[in-house]
Amino acid sequence: MHVGSHSKIYRERKLRLIYRKIIIIVVFAMFVYGAFVLVTYLLSWKPNSTSIEGAYTIEPLSVINDIQSKRFLGLIRLNNKILFPERYARKILMTKFPRIREVEIEKHWDSITYKIIERSPDSLACVQTSPTLIFPLKECWYIDSSGVLFGLAPIFSPGIYTIFLIDSSPTNIPETLLPNKINNTFDKFIDELKFVGIHPTMVRYDGADIKIFVDKIFNLKTPLAGYIIFDTSEVTRESGYNEIIERIKLLMTKGPFHIELEESPFDFQYLDMRFADKVYFKFMRD
Numbered sequence: 001m002h003v004g005s006h007s008k009i010y011r012e013r014k015l016r017l018i019y020r021k022i023i024i025i026v027v028f029a030m031f032v033y034g035a036f037v038l039v040t041y042l043l044s045w046k047p048n049s050t051s052i053e054g055a056y057t058i059e060p061l062s063v064i065n066d067i068q069s070k071r072f073l074g075l076i077r078l079n080n081k082i083l084f085p086e087r088y089a090r091k092i093l094m095t096k097f098p099r100i101r102e103v104e105i106e107k108h109w110d111s112i113t114y115k116i117i118e119r120s121p122d123s124l125a126c127v128q129t130s131p132t133l134i135f136p137l138k139e140c141w142y143i144d145s146s147g148v149l150f151g152l153a154p155i156f157s158p159g160i161y162t163i164f165l166i167d168s169s170p171t172n173i174p175e176t177l178l179p180n181k182i183n184n185t186f187d188k189f190i191d192e193l194k195f196v197g198i199h200p201t202m203v204r205y206d207g208a209d210i211k212i213f214v215d216k217i218f219n220l221k222t223p224l225a226g227y228i229i230f231d232t233s234e235v236t237r238e239s240g241y242n243e244i245i246e247r248i249k250l251l252m253t254k255g256p257f258h259i260e261l262e263e264s265p266f267d268f269q270y271l272d273m274r275f276a277d278k279v280y281f282k283f284m285r286d
Contacts, residue, residue, distance in 0.1 A: 044080040049111040057118060058097045064114060067092060081107045098150040098174040119144040123162035124153055125177055127169055139169060147178040161190060161212075162203045189241040196248055198228065209274065210235055218252050220265040231274040244273055257281050 050064060067089045068079040078084050090103045093116075104115040121142035129138040140163075142153045149170055153160075164177060190200060190212075199216035201224065213227045234240035251257050251271075260283050261268060267284035 044077065045110070045112050051111065051113045052116065053113065054116040054118065055114075058099055058116075060093055060097060060100075060114070060116070063093060063096050064089075068112075079112075081109060084112070101144065101148075119148065119150045119174075121153065121157065121160055123164065124155075124157060124160055125149050125164045125166050125170075126155065127167070128165050141170065141173070143177055147176055148174050149177045150174045156202075161200050162186070162205060164205055185236050185238050185241065188238070189235050189244075192241065192245050193248075196245060197252065198248070205232070208232055217261060217265070217268070218258075220261055222265050222268045226268040226270065228271045229274060234274075243276075247273065247279065251279065 045068070050061075050068070052060065052064070068077075068084070070078045070085070072078055072083050076083065084107060086105050086107070089105060093103050093114075094100050099118050100116055101119045102117040104117075106113040106115065119142070122145040123143045124140045125143055126140040127138045140153045140155050140157075141149045142151050142157075143149050143164065150173060166177070170177075190203075193200060193212070197216070197218040198212070199214055200212045201215050202213045204211040204213070204227075208231070210230045210232055211227045212230070213224065214222055215224060216222060217226075230244065231240075234244060257271065257279065260281070264283055269282040269284060272280035
């Protein structure tokens with residue numbers, strides 16, 4: 001037998017062996033894929049197995065259903081514990097609903113739970129229309145306690161007194177308006193004011209000063225435009241606002257301001273508390 005014949009036979013055997021290996025690999029891959037599809041199907045979440053907790057003002061179900069209907073490589077649905085894209089789902093929900101502060105996703109064998117924590121409004125950011133008006137507000141947005149602007153709000157929101165004036169409407173929501181917004185000390189200061197008889201209707205903040213518009217002082221009805229003005233740096237320091245509160249207590253009991261207020265509360269325009277050694281005030285007839 002010639003050497004060429006041996007070479008030909010060897011090549012044919014080698015090719016047959018390669019073909020067999022390819023067939024085995026393909027069959028094995030199909031088996032693995034089929035087993036994987038079967039497992040993901042068995043572990044998939046059936047209808048009505050998705051629960052949502054903590055979504056009180058938003059309705060994210062349609063977005064969640066859309067996320068869970070996505071498919072891996074266009075073939076296998078992601079609504080199962082193995083393939084579900086948790087990070088993607090969290091990102092989409094927080095993008096679609098700026099009011100969401102945090103999303104926790106719990107994946108069980110037969111169900112999935114979305115635990116949503118919504119942002120709570122703490123103050124407002126408002127666009128100013130005219131500096132000559134008493135309340136020159138055009139549009140307002142809610143801000144949470146961390147300084148994040150997250151949604152449209154009515155200009156007058158019950159229970160929310162702090163307003164940050166901004167020059168234009170925000171372009172991206174949620175947006176961090178202030179990295180270090182007025183802190184809890186300010187909230188304590190407002191509570192102290194209420195305790196000593198100052199009834200705020202709205203707070204205007206421009207960085208340096210804080211104007212607190214009031215409708216009552218010491219249980220005396222005042223005009224809506226009347227305000228008390230404070231220095232921001234003093235109000236946001238507990239030692240500073242404690243001193244202010246003590247000075248207000250003195251104003252309640254004696255002195256020209258107390259007399260003027262009792263005689264003509266509706267003539268009250270402003271009380272300026274920005275100076276440590278003096279108090280300035282103005283009534284309409286002054």
